[in-house]
Amino acid sequence: MALSRLSSRSTTLLQPLATTSLLRRRHISTDTTPITVETSLPFTSHLISPPSRAVETSSQELLSFFRDMALMRRMEIAADSLYKAKLIRGFCHLYDGQEAVAIGMEAAITKRDAIITSYRDHCTFLGRGGGLFEAFSELMGRTTGCSKGKGGSMHFYKKDASFYGGHGIVGAQAPLGCGLAFAQKYSKEEAVTFTLYGDGAANQGQLFEALNIAALWDLPAVLVCENNHYGMGTAEWRSAKSPAYFKRGDYVPGLKVDGMDALAVKQACKFAKEHALKNGPIILEMDTYRYHGHSMSDPGSTYRTRDEISGVRQVRDPIDRVRKLIIAHDIATEKELKDMEKEVRKEVDAAVAQAKESPIPEPSELFSNIYVKGFGAESFGADRKELRATLP
Amino acid sequence: MSAIIHGAGAATALTTFHSKKLVARSRTNLPGRSKRCIVASGSDDGSKSFGSSSSLSLRHSHKLIPNNAVATKVDTSATTGHELLLFEALQEGLEEEMDRDPHVCVMGEDVGHYGGSYKVTKGLADKFGDLRVLDTPICENAFTGMGIGAAMTGLRPVIEGMNMGFLLLAFNQISNNCGMLHYTSGGQFTIPVVIRGPGGVGRQLGAEHSQRLESYFQSIPGIQMVACSTPYNAKGLMKAAIRSENPVILFEHVLLYNLKEKIPDEEYICNLEEAEMVRPGEHITILTYSRMRYHVMQAAKILVNKGYDPEVIDIRSLKPFDLYTIGNSVKKTHRVLIVEECMRTGGIGASLTAAINENFHDYLDAPVMCLSSQDVPTPYAGTLEEWTVVQPAQIVTAVEQLCQ
Numbered sequence: 001m002a003l004s005r006l007s008s009r010s011t012t013l014l015q016p017l018a019t020t021s022l023l024r025r026r027h028i029s030t031d032t033t034p035i036t037v038e039t040s041l042p043f044t045s046h047l048i049s050p051p052s053r054a055v056e057t058s059s060q061e062l063l064s065f066f067r068d069m070a071l072m073r074r075m076e077i078a079a080d081s082l083y084k085a086k087l088i089r090g091f092c093h094l095y096d097g098q099e100a101v102a103i104g105m106e107a108a109i110t111k112r113d114a115i116i117t118s119y120r121d122h123c124t125f126l127g128r129g130g131g132l133f134e135a136f137s138e139l140m141g142r143t144t145g146c147s148k149g150k151g152g153s154m155h156f157y158k159k160d161a162s163f164y165g166g167h168g169i170v171g172a173q174a175p176l177g178c179g180l181a182f183a184q185k186y187s188k189e190e191a192v193t194f195t196l197y198g199d200g201a202a203n204q205g206q207l208f209e210a211l212n213i214a215a216l217w218d219l220p221a222v223l224v225c226e227n228n229h230y231g232m233g234t235a236e237w238r239s240a241k242s243p244a245y246f247k248r249g250d251y252v253p254g255l256k257v258d259g260m261d262a263l264a265v266k267q268a269c270k271f272a273k274e275h276a277l278k279n280g281p282i283i284l285e286m287d288t289y290r291y292h293g294h295s296m297s298d299p300g301s302t303y304r305t306r307d308e309i310s311g312v313r314q315v316r317d318p319i320d321r322v323r324k325l326i327i328a329h330d331i332a333t334e335k336e337l338k339d340m341e342k343e344v345r346k347e348v349d350a351a352v353a354q355a356k357e358s359p360i361p362e363p364s365e366l367f368s369n370i371y372v373k374g375f376g377a378e379s380f381g382a383d384r385k386e387l388r389a390t391l392p
Numbered sequence: 393m394s395a396i397i398h399g400a401g402a403a404t405a406l407t408t409f410h411s412k413k414l415v416a417r418s419r420t421n422l423p424g425r426s427k428r429c430i431v432a433s434g435s436d437d438g439s440k441s442f443g444s445s446s447s448l449s450l451r452h453s454h455k456l457i458p459n460n461a462v463a464t465k466v467d468t469s470a471t472t473g474h475e476l477l478l479f480e481a482l483q484e485g486l487e488e489e490m491d492r493d494p495h496v497c498v499m500g501e502d503v504g505h506y507g508g509s510y511k512v513t514k515g516l517a518d519k520f521g522d523l524r525v526l527d528t529p530i531c532e533n534a535f536t537g538m539g540i541g542a543a544m545t546g547l548r549p550v551i552e553g554m555n556m557g558f559l560l561l562a563f564n565q566i567s568n569n570c571g572m573l574h575y576t577s578g579g580q581f582t583i584p585v586v587i588r589g590p591g592g593v594g595r596q597l598g599a600e601h602s603q604r605l606e607s608y609f610q611s612i613p614g615i616q617m618v619a620c621s622t623p624y625n626a627k628g629l630m631k632a633a634i635r636s637e638n639p640v641i642l643f644e645h646v647l648l649y650n651l652k653e654k655i656p657d658e659e660y661i662c663n664l665e666e667a668e669m670v671r672p673g674e675h676i677t678i679l680t681y682s683r684m685r686y687h688v689m690q691a692a693k694i695l696v697n698k699g700y701d702p703e704v705i706d707i708r709s710l711k712p713f714d715l716y717t718i719g720n721s722v723k724k725t726h727r728v729l730i731v732e733e734c735m736r737t738g739g740i741g742a743s744l745t746a747a748i749n750e751n752f753h754d755y756l757d758a759p760v761m762c763l764s765s766q767d768v769p770t771p772y773a774g775t776l777e778e779w780t781v782v783q784p785a786q787i788v789t790a791v792e793q794l795c796q
Contacts, residue, residue, distance in 0.1 A: 116541070148578030155576040164544055165577065169568055175534040176569060179541020186497065186523055186547060209534030216529065369579040370614050372637035 032058045035329060039264035040321075046246055048253035048282070051271040055263040059331040061107065065262050066322045069099040070341050072123040073319060074348040075132060076292070079122065079139060082352065083296045088139045091168075092153045095123040097260075097291040100318035101226055102127040104265025105194060109273060112189065116164040116177045117196035119154035120226075120290075124196070128163040130156065132348060136355035144358040148365065162191075171197060171204030174223070178210040181221035181281075192220040192276045194269070200231025202245050211281065215252050218280035222272040223249075225285045226259065232294040233303045246285035259286030260316040289316065473654040481623035481655060482512045482644070485630035486550065488659065490520055493548065496634055499526040499535055500552030500589075509554050510590055510649050536562035536587070540569045540639075543583045548634060556591030556643065557603035570639045571614035586633040588642035592683055592733055593781050595647070599769035602777075606643055606710050607739040617710040618664055619643040619682045623653040625708060628662025636664060643710070645683045667714035673703035675795055676727040679718060679744060681707045684731045684782060691787035700791060710740050718744075719752055726757040727794050731782055736764040758794050763787065 034056045043050035076096040082088045095102070098120075105115070106127040117124050122135055130146060138145025139153055147155050147166075154168040164180060167173040177195025184191050201207060202225050214221040225245040229236050236243045246254030253275070257268040268284055275282045289312045293300025300309070326332050332340075476484070490496045502509050504517035504527035517525040528535040532553065539549035553559040559566065566587065573581050593602045606617055616638050620626035626644070633640035670685065671692060680688045685706050692702050703721055707713060722728055728748055730741040741762040748760050763782045770780050 114545075146578065147576055147580070150578055151576040157577040157580050159577070159580040164541070164581075165573075167569070169564055172537065172564055172569060175537025175565065176541035176544070178534065179538035179543070180545060182538055183542040183545040183547045186542070187545075206531075206533045206537065209529070209531035210538070212529055213531070213534055213538060217523075217526075369575045371616070372574065372582050 030060045030063060032060050034058055035062075037263055037325060039258065039267065040261050041258040041264070043264070043268065044246070044256040046244075046249070046254040046283075047251075048255065048275070050255060051267050053267075055267045057263055057266075059326075059329070062322060062326050062329070062331060065103050065107070066319065066326060066337065067340055067344065068127070069103055069262070069319045069322065070344045071132070071348070072096070072099045072102065072126055074341075074344050075122060075126065075135065078136075078348050078352055080292070080296065082136075082139065087356070088153065088296075089141075090152055091119070092139070092296040093120040093294065094292040094296070095120050095290070097312070097317075098226060098228060098286075098288045099123055100262040100265055100321075101196075101224075101259050101286045101288055103318075104262040105224075105269045107262070107266040108269035109192070109194070111161050112191045113273065114162040114164055114177075114180045114184070114191065114193040115196065116173045116180060116193065117166070118170065118173060118198060118201065119166070119168050120198070121154070121156045121166045125156040125158060125163060125166070128158050128161040130158050130161070130163070132351035133354055136352050137358050140355055140358075141360065142355060142358035143361045143365070144355070148369075149361045150365065150369070171201040171206050173197065174201070174204065174207040174210040175213075177223070178214050178219060178221055181214060181219035181276075182217070185217070185219055190277060192222055192273050194222045194224055196224045196226055198231065199225060199227040199229060199236050199243070199245060200234075200239065202227075202248065203231075203240060211249055211252060211283075214281040215249075220276040221281045222269070222276050223252075223281060223283045225283065226288055227285050228288050228290045230290075230294070230303065232298065235303065244285075246283050249281070249283045252281050252283055254283035254285065256285045256287060259288030260312075260318045260321065262318055262322060473656045475652055475654045476623060477649065478620075478623045478626050478644075478651045478653075479510055479512050479649040481627040481653075482620075482630050483514060483516070485627035486513065486634075487516060487519070489631055489634040490516065490524065493634075495546060496548045496550065497524045497526065497542075498550045498552065499528055499539055501528055501530055501554045503527060503552055508552070510644075510646075513552070532558050532561040533565060537565040537569065539585050539587075540565055540573070540583055543585045543639075544573065544581045548584045548586075550586045550588060550634060553587065553589035555601050555603075555646075556589045556605045557600055559587065559589065559605060560603075560608070563608070566609065566615070566639075566641075567612045571612040574614055574638075582637045583639045584634075584637050585639045586630075586636075586642055587639070588630075588633075588644060590644045590646040590649070592643075592645040592647065593765070593770050593777065596772055596774055596777055597646070597770075598772050602770035604734045604739075604765070606641075607734050609641055610711050610740060610743060614639065615711065616640045616664060617643065618708055619645075619710055621645075621648065621682050621685045621706055621708070623651060624655050625662050625668060625706075627655060628660055629664065629708070631659075632661045632664045635661070640664065643682065647683055648686075662708075665709045665712060665714055667717040668706040668708050669703075669717065670706050671702065671704040673701040673725070675701045675725060676703065676729060676791055677718070677721040677725045678702050678704045678729045678731060678787070678791070679707050680704065680731040681710065681740070682733060684733050687782060687784050688731050688787055691784040691791070694784065694788050695791055698788075698792075700795060702791060707744070713744060713747055715747060715751060718748065722748060722752045723755050726755055728756065728760045729787070729790055729794055730760065730762040730764075731787055732762070732764050733781055734764055736762075736767050739764050761790055761794055763790055 036054050036056055039053045042053055073096050076094040083092045102123045134146040138147055141149045143149050156166040174195055177193050181193040227245055231239050246256045255268055258264045272282045272284055291309055323337055498513055503513040504525045507514035536551055539551040542549050570583055573583055591604055618629050620629045633642050678688050688704055692704055695702050703725055705721055730744055732741040734740045741764045745760045745762050765781050771777055
């Protein structure tokens with residue numbers, strides 16, 4: 001500690017920023033005065049004029065982006081080790097590399113807007129306000145999990161935050177998302193539904209059916225294609241004749257966004273929400289990347305080179321991008337950010353430890369929540385008071 | 393007049409939609425549901441529709457209900473009623489529920505402006521508007537999924553498959569999302585949808601339009617299946633299905649839509665999990681549902697003339713089976729014949745045979761016999777189509793065989 005102080009003092013002239021932070025013991029800035037940042041890439045659009053590249057943000061928001069993305073990244077890495085330790089079984093689809101999509105989206109919407117996604121849902125759950133403890137418990141199949149241990153990795157839900165999951169069948173969430181948007185329109189809530197799907201699901205027929213329905217009735221649906229360029233092991237150019245997913249809506253406007261830039265995602269989602277509330281559906285294509293394989297059973301390197309993965313990690317990593325922004329705007333120092341990451345790591349480790357201690361479900365839980373309140377499993381008397389038979 | 397209408401609740405839910413309020417409202421439904429009546433044919437108690445406590449105790453104290461020989465004819469008792477056709481009864485039930493609860497909506501192909509391909513939703517679009525009676529494009533997978541997604545937020549869609557066979561295209565949504573979401577979300581979401589449509593063998597409609605899907609859907613955990621057979625139970629089951637918090641698949645039959653019957657003016661609901669005693673008897677229990685009920689009753693007339701006394705039960709609830717009513721009947725008659733329109737392999741009859749054998753083996757004097765449709769695609773030619781389904785003559789032969 002003292003050594004580092006000496007060394008930094010000696011380089012005072014060369015590093016004025018570090019000096020000011022040491023001498024004044026400046027706290028991490030959390031003020032909300034707007035900072036305008038330009039997105040690194042322009043938006044490409046289809047049938048609509050794109051939003052501006054200048055995004056308004058603030059120190060508080062950037063720091064929250066950093067912390068939340070670091071938390072998500074840590075959680076996914078922890079899930080990786082838990083899977084290898086055989087505490088998580090079955091399928092485990094990790095989201096690291098794609099955190100910016102979840103974070104940017106949350107920054108643009110409220111908890112009344114609904115989100116529905118596929119099986120790569122751990123970080124989206126966290127973004128919606130889900131707790132680390134619930135997430136790890138669910139992954140390990142404990143009763144304290146968000147779905148009481150009965151859903152697993154692919155079935156995270158959080159009703160009070162309008163997070164509708166968590167679906168295992170590729171593309172099946174597209175019609176469900178349209179249903180959510182339909183319900184929002186029916187009940188005249190001024191809210192939208194974000195239906196997330198991947199580049200693999202973009203070839204599903206039910207997506208086009210849902211798109212047709214949403215456009216026909218002007219449903220407030222935003223369809224977000226998280227294009228990580230690989231549908232499990234098949235690259236997008238091998239599975240789609242037209243990989244311009246934002247154009248696939250044909251009559252529905254679309255926007256292509258750099259999905260590794262949280263601020264661009266935020267801007268696009270805000271723009272899409274305004275559009276959907278007035279004019280009906282819009283497609284957002286998030287150009288993103290996943291570092292892990294499709295799931296834990298997939299090494300992720302048989303269909304792409306390690307150089308590609310590390311290349312994206314060096315150049316486009318979402319957390320590094322926000323880190324550089326924070327340092328450039330003098331909101332926090334490198335060390336403070338590293339401390340934040342350490343804190344996040346401790347938090348994740350504590351949640352994992354707590355989740356490991358949680359109880360496994362009782363055998364009676366096998367039969368709970370199949371029907372609502374036991375209806376259908378028992379035949380009652382006409383007054384519903386006297387149980388007459390428990391049916392097999 | 394009706395004990396079950398919740399006027400206040402319906403009015404407040406119109407403008408402000410909040411899922412919590414909905415849960416509270418549906419809880420208040422339960423006392424109302426407790427007044428559900430049993431379809432008892434020929435009950436001389438005029439207040440049967442309300443299931444008031446007096447008639448309930450009547451039900452519990454007597455296991456057998458005073459019988460009518462041929463119960464398909466409704467007794468024109470003191471209760472004034474109105475006569476209508478089965479599809480009109482379904483429409484009445486649907487309309488009453490839509491009036492009562494603004495969250496009930498209908499979606500399907502040609503349900504709105506066209507009035508429904510079997511006129512079940514006739515006039516509803518004019519009354520309730522295009523958003524509540526939604527004409528969908530031809531995409532079963534998507535609009536079934538859409539109904540389920542809407543149900544996750546608290547709406548109560550009634551999804552119509554123009555023909556039950558088309559719902560095979562939506563099997564993924566029905567199985568994985570409809571049936572399982574309540575479980576996989578740990579109870580967070582309920583899916584109060586009703587999936588309904590006509591199925592069954594019609595008049596030379598061809599193989600693809602004569603399917604009986606109850607056998608395919610019966611294994612899906614989390615759903616309930618009911619089959620209506622008379623205007624009375626059609627209206628009652630429709631209303632009960634809409635009010636149920638579980639997903640319910642209501643199987644109608646193409647050939648039964650024009651059945652005429654007098655039904656009560658007052659509001660009534662039928663119990664979803666309960667079987668209907670059509671004709672009490674002593675010698676043999678005949679279990680049936682949907683259209684086969686009428687073939688069985690035709691055979692029953694012949695059997696009565698021959699001196700047999702069959703007990704006919706319309707099981708109505710295909711999932712779960714009402715083993716209470718069925719069990720009581722088996723304990724009395726000791727012989728069971730199942731007559732169904734489902735396929736032989738893996739059909740409802742097959743499951744019912746297994747359930748009866750497991751639970752009531754000691755009470756059986758003869759093996760359970762099951763008459764089902766042949767395991768063939770339904771042919772177009774009229775005579776061949778007749779031979780695919782069970783005919784009354786076969787039922788008579790089977791009863792004679794079992795009762796030897």
